[in-house]
Amino acid sequence: MTAGTMITGGTITVVGLGPGNPDDRTVGVQRALDRAWRIVLRTAVHPGIADLVADPRVTTCDDLYEAGASFDDVYARIADRVIDLARAGDVVFAVPGHPSYGERSVRLTVERAVHSGVPVTLSNAVSAPDALALATGGDPLAEGLQFLDGVDLAALLDAGPFGTGRVTIDPFRPSLVSQVYSAPVAAAVKLTLMAWFPDDHPLTVVRAAGVPGEEWVATVPLHALDRTKVDHLTSVRVPPIDFPHAGPHWPILTRIVARLRDEGGCPWDRNQTRDSLRSALLAEAYEVVDAIDSTDLDNLQEEMGDLLLVICMQAQIADEAGEFDIGDVLDTITAKLIRRHPHVFGDRVADSAESALRTWQSVKREERQSNGRPPDERSPLDRLPRSMPALEKVARLAGDIAPPHGHAAGDDPGDALLRAALACVAAGEDPEAALGRALRRRVGPTASSTVQMPLATRSSVTP
Structure with a gap:
């Protein structure tokens, strides 16, 4: 030289x-x-x-x-x-x-x-990916190869549940994880990938790709990655999962829902409409609440999945009509969360739950103004969803409700029920929960007495 x-x-x-x-x-x-x-x-x-x-x-x-x-x-x-x-x-x-x-x-x-x-x-x-393409075969561009850094995956794993969402992998496309240079990094990569792939998913481990006489290529199951010899020249190629395949992330669920709705899919799912799924949405939401109340975590996990399914179905139906898709839904809510938490993602300060709520409401008003919408002058009742149960509305609006009074009010069953609901709120009780407990005490195998209703009313109640 x-x-x-x-x-x-x-x-x-x-x-x-x-x-x-x-x-x-x-x-x-x-x-x-x-x-x-x-x-x-x-x-x-x-x-x-x-x-x-x-x-x-x-x-x-x-x-x-x-x-x-x-x-x-x-x-x-x-x-x-x-x-x-x-x-x-x-x-x-x-x-x-x-x-x-x-x-x-x-x-x-x-x-x-x-x-x-x-x-x-x-x-x-x-680059290393050039050598790895020859060592493992395939066309990275045609396959849509994803690139991951083993060091980054190890750092995100240390963040625990607060690292959720920072790793985005499409499990239906191959991935290349570089810089898997030590056993601790390999263990972190294994644990991260186990959130997306089955334990026995086959990985291709490559050491010294492109180095004459030193290149080493082997296929190992995911669960054995941290027991495989690695060094500073080690990379791991992760093949895509087969479809259909169960998995814990949005791309898998949305693809399954799309397949159910597609030509040749499930006749029942293909027949569903936005209106036909309305009652299912409410029913699944109630099932989630039941699981929360019963502290049955396994059931809560299942019921939350059922609720997500209905939401994905609604988004898929909208996508087919050219209206919006699940990506638009996620974009809308994530943008809203960022806008309305300037004390987390911006420079505002909120040092208590009350001040955080005031910030949320302030940003909400700013949004209406910037969108050219007048201040919300609807009554407190009209601001609540029309389909919300009346007892829930009472619980939320108790401070704005004038209690029924007078002889006429006493003759109205609705006013009597309203007085009872307001009494529950005043006592620190949720009127819906209180009525549910009373109903359970009087109806069912452990009921102490039977509620007597007019015959016409009883005939309309589902056994």
Whole structure:
């Protein structure tokens, strides 16, 4: 190699060394290396770079891995080293693979160099996915291959239930998980994928893809991933699941519902309409409430699924009519949640549940105004859904209801019921729940007495 000329106040050229075969270095990368005044290797622990490790122009950053408290700390130190050297002259910063694929050190170096006024150029290179495509077969573009970072999956797993929704995988398309460099990362990837795939789902594990004499490819079940030997050159290819297949995520449910409604699907499901599912929606909501009241968690899980099914059916029917789809439903509610929680996603402050509610109502009024809608001047009763049970309306509006009084009011069964419902609310009772308990005491195998109703009324009650 011919050393380049030292220039005060130099530039940074970032190059990728490819997956590990020196023959895969591009002409442009090799030219940049040949002309370099100073070369900084992120690490010397990579196959196919013996010529660089022995080069006197080369500085490695492996010593920083020993001193850093975390990878973020290490990458910050690497960026500082590269930029400091560039102040004295042109520097080539060489990293494994492609500089724009899974290289956090490159992203941080570019950000800090731009902030420091040091010019940065990135050169193209052969990437790990290129080598993995040959090692595992298939066409990533035609298959719609998804790319995941094992390190990110491990971090999200540490977030527990508060990491929900941060990993989005379409289980009907293949995925490639890179940087599965250690047993703990492999375990985190396994646990994350188990939320989407069955325990025995076959994975293709690849080590040293594209490196002559070192490439290793094996198929292992998902549950055994963390017991498979991995290193810094390991990636995992996840094939799609077959359809139909049970699974815990929206894409699976929505695809099943669409198939049930499609030509050749289920005749009953295909016959359903928005109106025909109205009673099912109410019934499933009541089933969910029953499961909550009974603290039966297994039943609650099942009934919540039934309720989601009806919602997905409604969205599918709307999609078929060209009105909206489940994506529009999710977009509407997520946008609303973000707008109405500026104390979480914005710069407003709400330090109590009461102030959070006031913020919600304030944003709601702002939305009406920005949409050109007049203030909501409807009565409190008219603001509630018409189909809401009357006893629930009493519970919500008790403070706005004038109690029935006078001789005429006493003769009206509705007024008598209203007085009783208001009395329940005043006593801190939910009138619906109170009436339900009273009904259960008097009707059923443990009833102490039988409610006597006029014959005409009794004939209309379902046994």
